[in-house]
Amino acid sequence: MAEPTVTAGKAGARPDLPAHVTTPLLTLITARSMDEDYAHVARQRAATGEQAPDRRRPHWTSLGAIALLGVMAAVVAAQTDREAAVTELSRAALIDQIDTRHDQLAGLQEKVADLTRSNAAATTSSARLQDQLDDIDGRVSRAELLTGFSVVHGPGVRITVDNKPGVDVNSEIRDEDLAILVDGLFEAGAEAIAINDQRINALGGIRNTSRAIHVNGRPVNAPYVVDAIGDPRTLQADLLRTSEGQEWFALVNGLGFVYEPENVDDMRLPAAPERPLRDVIEDNADPDGTPGGGGNAP
Structure with a gap:
């Protein structure tokens, strides 16, 4: 008995079944969908008399777009190089300014410290002088009371x-x-x-x-x-x-x-009337009235 001839197909497929039955469902759907789409487009072009584009030559618009993209890429690259140089210069200038301002700030802080110390010294001196003035005012008041020159x-x-x-x-x-x-x-x-x-x-x-x-x-x-x-x-x-x-x-x-x-x-x-001294000489003065004259010690 002669063996039956096996047609092309998947292993294990029955030779007496057509190809659309033995083909996997997903492959069959994809193939038929693409064929139907191509057939639909071909019918529309045939109806309008339009011919299919020649895929062997690139379209001029595509070439122009590619050329434009290349030019833009070159411009961007050049601009980036120039901006990189400017940015580096700006960064260096900014660093110099920061260093300069830092030195100025350090100088100002030292001046503030000096002024603070001077102010503290002046405050201490002022307090000491105020105490001396208060003591002098008290002595003057007592002297005016004893001498009669105050009310x-x-x-x-x-x-x-x-x-x-x-x-x-x-x-x-x-x-x-x-x-x-x-x-x-x-x-x-x-x-x-x-x-x-x-x-x-x-x-x-x-x-x-x-x-x-x-x-x-x-x-x-x-x-x-x-x-x-x-x-x-x-x-x-x-x-x-x-x-x-x-x-x-x-x-x-x-x-x-x-x-x-x-x-x-x-x-x-009332206070006694003030009268200028005419003949009073300081105890340690020269006979002519000049202060500081010691004369001869006894």
């Missing part, structure tokens, strides 16, 4: 002194009588004294000019009001214990002076 107020004794009514000229109160009373009050502890609002101090004085009494060069008239700032509880009693006080009360009793004391809780005394 003062406080408790004390007010003594009104007047001539005896109907007394003759020889029995009137004179400058030396008031001076005795003032010296006695100072010795009794008075801190400041004024006669008829004329402050008594070392540069002032009580003088007689004919019958008128002058205090600090200004005339004062009776009754004479003597204001003495001090402790009102003890000032009058202490005045009686001084030699000047005893002499004063002897005059009061002998000549009949009017003497009316009273304690005052708060009285205000």
Whole structure:
């Protein structure tokens, strides 16, 4: 018995079946789809009379596009090279600027540190000078109080002194009588004294000019009001214990002076008039008044 002839196909396929039956389904679908698409396109071209493009020659548009892409690539490459050089220069310049500014900043920081130290030293010096000024102000205030060149107020004794009514000229109160009373009050502890609002101090004085009494060069008239700032509880009693006080009360009793004391809780005394020094020479000065002259030591 003769063997049947096997047609081309896959191994194991039956020779009596057609090819579209033995071909795998996916391969058959792909082949038929592509064939139908080509057939459809061919029918449309045949109907319109259009001929199929010659695939052997590239289209001029494609060539132009390729050429344009090449030119653009060359331009981009050249531009990139130029920008790379500029970028490198800019980077170097920026680094130089950073270094320069860093040096400037370091210099400014050092200046700030120097100024901070100077400011701290100046603050310390200012505080020290302020302490010295405060001490000087206190000393000046005390000196003005003691010398009578500042206005003062406080408790004390007010003594009104007047001539005896109907007394003759020889029995009137004179400058030396008031001076005795003032010296006695100072010795009794008075801190400041004024006669008829004329402050008594070392540069002032009580003088007689004919019958008128002058205090600090200004005339004062009776009754004479003597204001003495001090402790009102003890000032009058202490005045009686001084030699000047005893002499004063002897005059009061002998000549009949009017003497009316009273304690005052708060009285205000004006400052003494300032007068320039004329003949005072510094203790360690030359005879011509030049400071610093030591002269011969004793």
